[in-house]
Amino acid sequence: MARYGGEEFSVILPGTDAAGAAVLAERVRKRVADLTIPLSPHRPGETLTISIGVAGVIRGHDVAPEALVAAADQALYRAKQDGRNRVERGALEETSAAT
DSSP: OEEOSSSOEEEEEEEEEHHHHHHHHHHHHHHHHHTOOBSOTTSTTOBOOOOEEEEEOOTTSOOOHHHHHHHHHHHHHHHHHTTSSOEEEEEEESEEEEO
């Protein structure tokens, strides 16, 4: 796991297919939501949530790392556009990475 941007993190899950990564991502999303961390004293009732983009490749396939990151990033922004607090899968969904 590594910080990828200001509020973004990247997680690499070797040996995990995209479906498994999406299941794990959903568990993480739900656990964060269940913490009910207040967003701000100025926004009562609103709690912290996370949006997650998942993408993967099959080991040994010739996919540039930048393409994998781009697929996960597109999925993340789709999750944000579609209402936040959700997991979306990217176009390169065969196995092994989540963002």
